[in-house]
Amino acid sequence: xxxxxxxxxxxxxxxxxxxxxxxxxxxxxxxxxxxxxxxxxxxxxxxxxxxxxxxxxxxxxxxxxxxxxxxxxxxxxxxxxxxxxxxxxxxxxxxxxxxxxxxxxxxxxxxxxxxxxxxxxxxxxxxxxxxxxxxxxxxxxxxxxxxxxxxxxxxxxxxxxxxxxxxxxxxxxxxxxxxxxxxxxxxxxxxxxxxxxxxxxxxxxxxxxxxxxxxxxxxxxxxxxxxxxxxxxxxxxxxxxxxxxxxxxxxxxxxxxxxxxxxxxxxxxxxxxxxxxxxxxxxxxxxxxxxxxxxxxxxxxxxxx
Amino acid sequence: xxxxxxxxxxxxxxxxxxxxxxxxxxxxxxxxxxxxxxxxxxxxxxxxxxxxxxxxxxxxxxxxxxxxxxxxxxxxxxxxxxxxxxxxxxxxxxxxxxxxxxxxxxxxxxxxxxxxxxxxxxxxxxxxxxxxxxxxxxxxxxxxxxxxxxxxxxxxxxxxxxxxxxxxxxxxxxxxxxxxxxxxxxxxxxxxxxxxxxxxxxxxxxxxxxxxxxxxxxxxxxxxxxxxxxxxxxxxxxxxxxxxxxxxxxxxxxxxxxxxxxxxxxxx
Numbered sequence: 001x002x003x004x005x006x007x008x009x010x011x012x013x014x015x016x017x018x019x020x021x022x023x024x025x026x027x028x029x030x031x032x033x034x035x036x037x038x039x040x041x042x043x044x045x046x047x048x049x050x051x052x053x054x055x056x057x058x059x060x061x062x063x064x065x066x067x068x069x070x071x072x073x074x075x076x077x078x079x080x081x082x083x084x085x086x087x088x089x090x091x092x093x094x095x096x097x098x099x100x101x102x103x104x105x106x107x108x109x110x111x112x113x114x115x116x117x118x119x120x121x122x123x124x125x126x127x128x129x130x131x132x133x134x135x136x137x138x139x140x141x142x143x144x145x146x147x148x149x150x151x152x153x154x155x156x157x158x159x160x161x162x163x164x165x166x167x168x169x170x171x172x173x174x175x176x177x178x179x180x181x182x183x184x185x186x187x188x189x190x191x192x193x194x195x196x197x198x199x200x201x202x203x204x205x206x207x208x209x210x211x212x213x214x215x216x217x218x219x220x221x222x223x224x225x226x227x228x229x230x231x232x233x234x235x236x237x238x239x240x241x242x243x244x245x246x247x248x249x250x251x252x253x254x255x256x257x258x259x260x261x262x263x264x265x266x267x268x269x270x271x272x273x274x275x276x277x278x279x280x281x282x283x284x285x286x287x288x289x290x291x292x293x294x295x296x297x298x299x300x301x302x303x304x305x
Numbered sequence: 306x307x308x309x310x311x312x313x314x315x316x317x318x319x320x321x322x323x324x325x326x327x328x329x330x331x332x333x334x335x336x337x338x339x340x341x342x343x344x345x346x347x348x349x350x351x352x353x354x355x356x357x358x359x360x361x362x363x364x365x366x367x368x369x370x371x372x373x374x375x376x377x378x379x380x381x382x383x384x385x386x387x388x389x390x391x392x393x394x395x396x397x398x399x400x401x402x403x404x405x406x407x408x409x410x411x412x413x414x415x416x417x418x419x420x421x422x423x424x425x426x427x428x429x430x431x432x433x434x435x436x437x438x439x440x441x442x443x444x445x446x447x448x449x450x451x452x453x454x455x456x457x458x459x460x461x462x463x464x465x466x467x468x469x470x471x472x473x474x475x476x477x478x479x480x481x482x483x484x485x486x487x488x489x490x491x492x493x494x495x496x497x498x499x500x501x502x503x504x505x506x507x508x509x510x511x512x513x514x515x516x517x518x519x520x521x522x523x524x525x526x527x528x529x530x531x532x533x534x535x536x537x538x539x540x541x542x543x544x545x546x547x548x549x550x551x552x553x554x555x556x557x558x559x560x561x562x563x564x565x566x567x568x569x570x571x572x573x
Contacts, residue, residue, distance in 0.1 A: 019438060040438060045468070050427040050461035057431015060416060063439060065431075080421060081458075085428055088418045089409045 001155040001188075002029045002098055004134040008141035009066070010036045018145070019058050023048045023069035025098070030068070052078040055093045056085035064092045064145065070104070071097030071113035071154060075120060082150075087123040092148040095120075100130065100154040100187055101240025101270065102284035109278070113154065114270045118245020120152040121215040127151045128214040132190040134158035136212060139169040157281070159191030164198070171213040172222045178205035180299055181234025181264065182225065185210050186247040189238060189285070192292040196304075204300045206236060216250045218258045226260050235262040238295050240285070243269045268295050321358050322384035324351055328543045329572035330393070331380045336563040338397035340405065344553030346377040348481035348514070348538035349448060355517040356446055357381040360524065364443025366432050368416055370425020371450035371479060372406040378415065379403050387414050423456025425449060426476065430466045433474040433531075448477045452484030454501070455493045467506045467530045474531040475524065476507075479514065481540040483551045502533045514538035544569055 006029055009020065013036050020037055021044045022030060034041045044051035048069055055065035067074065074097035075082065086093045097113055104111035117128040129140045129151060137155075144151045160166065167173045175194050183206040185193055190210040197205040207228050213220070229235050235255070237248035248267035255261050271288050278284075285291040289298070297304050322330075327350060335343050349371065358381075361367060369378050379396065382388040388403075395401035402411045406420030417428050429447035436443060453459055466474055480498060482489050495501055499509045508528030512519035514536025523534045540554070541547025544566045558566065567573070 019435070042434070042469075044465060045461075047458075047461035047465060049423075049458040050430070050465050053424055053427025053458070053462065054431035054434065054465065056417075057428040057433075058435035058438070059431075060428070061432055061435040061439065061441070063435045081424065081427070084418060084421055085424055 004137035018064040052081035059091035105280040156188040161195035176208040186239040196292040234264040344540040368429040368447040372419030422453040423458035426462035451480040
């Protein structure tokens with residue numbers, strides 16, 4: 001997704017003026033943007049607190065500013081700068097965290113982002129965007145650029161199934177129909193789930209939806225999603241994020257408010273590092289029951305062949 | 306958000322407000338509201354008053370990084386007619402915009418909500434770099450406390466500002482030598498402070514922080530990057546029983562102290 005993001009910003013740069021800051025990251029990915037932007041591309045060094053304050057300062061004068069790093073260095077290290085300098089002022093600052101969830105795998109826990117959008121959604125004026133596929137990134141990036149308010153973009157590794165056509169970008173999309181409830185996925189994990197679910201019968205798989213824009217409001221939920229939850233009575237949510245502040249809690253909250261609570265609700269979310277062993281993103285997904293096979297087996301209520 | 310309200314009334318007689326008059330009004334404001342943080346306001350007031358009354362123009366930006374000196378900022382803005390007498394009376398009360406630390410969104414000359422230390426210099430560097438990228442004139446003046454130099458983010462901003470060669474940035478340090486719970490030398494000594502900044506390649510001038518003339522001279526000594534002006538100040542300046550005493554970082558005045566302070570200032 002990083003390359004798609006870089007290409008999207010190069011295209012935007014040709015039409016409008018903004019500044020881009022990186023916390024000394026983006027090697028082998030952001031060079032085209034660096035070449036295109038000249039002095040508006042700023043390597044702020046390994047100093048993420050300052051990077052966010054500088055972005056806020058530039059935005060205060062009307063210059064939209066993007067600040068990029070590996071996800072935890074973009075949202076956790078400079079959290080107070082995001083809260084005070086960006087969000088309290090409702091400045092036009094875009095934070096970009098590369099490597100949502102367990103994306104950085106065996107690089108270790110310091111590089112994972114398991115609570116990022118929960119924290120960001122708790123801040124006033126902040127919107128969160130979590131593309132599921134690289135194809136989403138251009139639309140999302142443009143949408144962020146057009147909206148003069150704070151936003152956080154969580155990038156990951158695209159897992160779009162080969163040869164599979166997807167619906168055009170929308171905040172909510174149904175990727176596949178099924179009759180065993182509704183499965184809402186946030187993030188690139190949707191790709192693996194989609195690929196496996198496509199091999200199952202309609203009776204053995206759920207409706208598969210992907211949600212991209214947080215926080216949810218009842219008005220932002222498509223009526224068809226509510227219909228499907230009502231018809232099937234079961235809702236499952238899958239995300240590489242902690243339970244607290246995650247999309248599962250957000251969705252449960254709005255459904256309760258709307259009087260549309262399903263009779264069955266199951267939340268597949270990150271638990272951290274229960275074995276205290278480390279590995280690839282796939283390893284951590286399996287340990288947390290977030291891999292496609294575990295999730296779809298839980299939904300089907302049986303081991304999948 | 307409340308409707309933005311820009312006061313139009315000028316300072317009492319349209320002329321410059323004297324330092325003693327500003328001090329007295331600052332004490333009155335704090336006394337009537339029953340709040341402290343007076344010591345650090347009095348140490349910073351002379352520089353802030355001079356900057357606002359005689360140095361800065363329309364294109365310049367002031368960033369109060371030491372947000373606990375909000376009172377001095379309100380008084381400086383009152384002195385130039387940007388905050389009304391009526392507005393000052395709301396200080397620290399319910400339904401005010403004059404909170405104990407500056408809040409966002411209401412006054413074009415209060416650029417940022419500050420109060421958590423270590424934020425202002427990065428913000429100011431962003432304003433300064435933004436001006437350069439947009440080919441806009443004007444300087445950025447950022448006032449820090451000496452205790453605030455213990456924040457790591459302050460030094461991140463110093464490195465950045467120097468590396469970017471932000472010649473339109475002036476960093477002022479209110480070096481009153483006292484912080485919240487002790488003498489800066491006892492808590493986390495950074496002296497000699499000037500060499501810390503010059504070690505990062507910044508041009509540093511050290512002056513009597515209560516002398517407008519010395520500040521004028523210092524501001525002419527620009528170098529390749531940001532200029533640092535270390536204002537050697539006295540906490541509680543102008544009120545003998547407050548001067549150099551740490552407790553006036555927090556304490557509020559009682560009636561007898563208020564009367565005595567006004568008498569010392571020669572203000573009714």
